[in-house]
Amino acid sequence: MPTAEAEPIVSERPQAAAAPAAPPPFVPKPPMITLAYIAAGVMISLTQGLGLSFISANTQQIAGSMGITTTEATWLMAAYLFPNASLTLLLFKVRAQYGLRNFAEVAIVVYVLVCLGHFWADSYESALVLRFFAGIAAAPMTSLGFLYILEPVPPARKMNVGLCTALTAMAMPMPVAGLISPALLDIGGHHALYVAEMGLAMISVGFVFVLPLQSPPRARVIHSLDIVSYVFLAVGLGCFAVIFTVGRIYWWTAADWIAWLFIGGIAASTVHAVIELNRDNHLIDIRWLTSREVLHLAGALMVSRLLFSEQSSGAINFLRNVGMVNEQMAGLYLAILAGGIVSGVVCAAVLKPGREPAIHAISLLLVALASYMDSQSTVLTRPDQMLISQFLVSFASGLFLPPALVVGMGAAMKRGPGYILSFIVVFLATQKVGAYLASAVYGTFIDWREKLHSAHLVSHLSSTDPQVAARLKQLVGAYGRLLTDSALQTSHGASTLARQVQQQAYALAYNDAFLLTSWLALLTLLCLLVHVAWRHREQFFPLRARPEITA
Numbered sequence: 013m014p015t016a017e018a019e020p021i022v023s024e025r026p027q028a029a030a031a032p033a034a035p036p037p038f039v040p041k042p043p044m045i046t047l048a049y050i051a052a053g054v055m056i057s058l059t060q061g062l063g064l065s066f067i068s069a070n071t072q073q074i075a076g077s078m079g080i081t082t083t084e085a086t087w088l089m090a091a092y093l094f095p096n097a098s099l100t101l102l103l104f105k106v107r108a109q110y111g112l113r114n115f116a117e118v119a120i121v122v123y124v125l126v127c128l129g130h131f132w133a134d135s136y137e138s139a140l141v142l143r144f145f146a147g148i149a150a151a152p153m154t155s156l157g158f159l160y161i162l163e164p165v166p167p168a169r170k171m172n173v174g175l176c177t178a179l180t181a182m183a184m185p186m187p188v189a190g191l192i193s194p195a196l197l198d199i200g201g202h203h204a205l206y207v208a209e210m211g212l213a214m215i216s217v218g219f220v221f222v223l224p225l226q227s228p229p230r231a232r233v234i235h236s237l238d239i240v241s242y243v244f245l246a247v248g249l250g251c252f253a254v255i256f257t258v259g260r261i262y263w264w265t266a267a268d269w270i271a272w273l274f275i276g277g278i279a280a281s282t283v284h285a286v287i288e289l290n291r292d293n294h295l296i297d298i299r300w301l302t303s304r305e306v307l308h309l310a311g312a313l314m315v316s317r318l319l320f321s322e323q324s325s326g327a328i329n330f331l332r333n334v335g336m337v338n339e340q341m342a343g344l345y346l347a348i349l350a351g352g353i354v355s356g357v358v359c360a361a362v363l364k365p366g367r368e369p370a371i372h373a374i375s376l377l378l379v380a381l382a383s384y385m386d387s388q389s390t391v392l393t394r395p396d397q398m399l400i401s402q403f404l405v406s407f408a409s410g411l412f413l414p415p416a417l418v419v420g421m422g423a424a425m426k427r428g429p430g431y432i433l434s435f436i437v438v439f440l441a442t443q444k445v446g447a448y449l450a451s452a453v454y455g456t457f458i459d460w461r462e463k464l465h466s467a468h469l470v471s472h473l474s475s476t477d478p479q480v481a482a483r484l485k486q487l488v489g490a491y492g493r494l495l496t497d498s499a500l501q502t503s504h505g506a507s508t509l510a511r512q513v514q515q516q517a518y519a520l521a522y523n524d525a526f527l528l529t530s531w532l533a534l535l536t537l538l539c540l541l542v543h544v545a546w547r548h549r550e551q552f553f554p555l556r557a558r559p560e561i562t563a
Contacts, residue, residue, distance in 0.1 A: 045223075049164040050160070050164065052219035053161030053162075053163075053178065053181060054157070054161070054184070056153055056160060056216045056219070057161075057184065058181070058188065059123070059153060059213050062185045062189055062208070062209060062212065063146055063150055064093075064185075065186050065189035065190075066208075067085070067092070068089060068189075069189045070193050073202070074088070077197070077202040083258070083261050083262075086258055087140060087258060089143075090257040091140050091141075092143045092146055092147035093257060094251075094253055094254055095148045095151070095246065096151050097250055097252075099246070102239075103151060103152050103155065106234070109232055109234050116159075116225055119152035120213070123149040124210070127210040129142050130146075130203075130206040131206065156220070158178045160225065161174060161177050161178040161181060163226065171418050175363075175417060179414055180353060180355070180356030184349065184353075187406075188345075190338050190345040191338075191342055191349075192208070194339045237291060241287045241288060241291075241295045244280045244281070245281070245295075247280035248280035249277075249445055250277075251273050251276050251280065252277045253444070253448060256452040259452060260459070264456070309416065313416055313443070314446050316412050317446040317447050318453060318454070318532070319376075319379050319383075319532060320408070321450040321451055323348065323406065325451040325454040326386070327344075327386055327405075328341070328344075329455075329522075330386075330389065330393075331344070331393075331394075331395055333515070334515065344395040344398060344399060344402055348402050351406025352406045352407075352410045355407040355409070355410025359415075363414055365418075372415060374411060375411040376534075376537040378408035379529070379533040380529075380530045380531075380534045382408070383529040383533060384526070385398075385401040386522075387524075388523070389522065389526070390519055391519045417439070457521075457525055457528070458518070458524075458525050460521075462517045462521040465517035465521055466514055469516060469517055483509065
């Protein structure tokens, strides 16, 4: 087992911008060692991602196993996200100051200890506390997975092959959780999910201690004001993450605490911005974050999160609404997983500087096509009928993010290594908090449309209508063998008809959401084409040189 080597500490002048030291020169590794590092990165990414994906994919099953409501089970996700939404930002500096090797070993051991603690969680309250600490422990695992995949990749290929591989690994936990969780729940309920998470964490421990990461010289980059500033940022992003996770369940205007939490998030973020605008050694550069190019990038990333929510918040939830469970959606999860892997390979092969707009255009076109295909769904639609569309959405998602990350990282590097930290804030806000914002917006739109469609359908139902009367008689007759009281038969038949009407209304609402996604993707594509045409307007419309006037 290799031992950690002592890393020199480079002092930093107080007035210098906080930036990590330059990395050591790249040393090529043998093919088998390269594959081992990539496997380690994939395993670490799966480990940290499955912790949250197990809960999001099995909320009802976990609620039943723990004897709680689905609303209470959703709080397990909110507790996880509150610290996880922002902690990667501070850990970036911790890693630079205390050494990458030490950071990796401590992070993975802490994660294993938190996983181990779940076996003593015998109540909902203790599970809630442990999920909070799981969110803390999982934050460094995200960057570790990235670093292990990028470690053996030559510098010339880090921004295409390495980046695409890392992002593909980060997208794998959701479909993998859907594939393996039914068998785990059959074996031992929600405790089996913790056992699987613990087993993956132990494998990751072996990888981390056997395969060392190359560490740059350490630098003193953490200042006392960084901690104060980060606390306010963590509270702000954490409040928004909780609101977007549970706000729709309680409904946005029905609970006063949602408003107070929102106000607290705005106030904490404002204090953080005031601190950063009045110091020289920025934790993040607020002025750069509000520049035109960064706002443009953040807007593009946020729109992409909304579009790709068509899969996680749209298609999968639609199938669950019509009665499908994870066992019946195994083929769909395989299609989603295959789409992500294929897109990673394709993107790594074609991603080069200057091709980003073309790749984004293809991605948006595929999302528009897939969403339109899904907008033709009915209550009789089954997972097999959505395989192609969801493969296309997964493929498009894998195509979109790597070029956007390359553009953002390039913009940060032009300003200096210290601006990478500011870009991480943009990336975290759009990908973590933004993902739940997109899910909340998507779900709210579906709930709104369901109410409209339900009212419209009910207004056309009349007991004097022969078709309605025949349907109600059929439903009442189905309870004839179970109930002898005719009043109870009629009551149960009427409630069954009401549920079927609501199911139809939800199907129409999801179709509206799919169609809206398709139109939004086309609108985004149009904006992209206009933007590219404007940037290259001189090539399309060359200016004629004005003739010189001679005396």
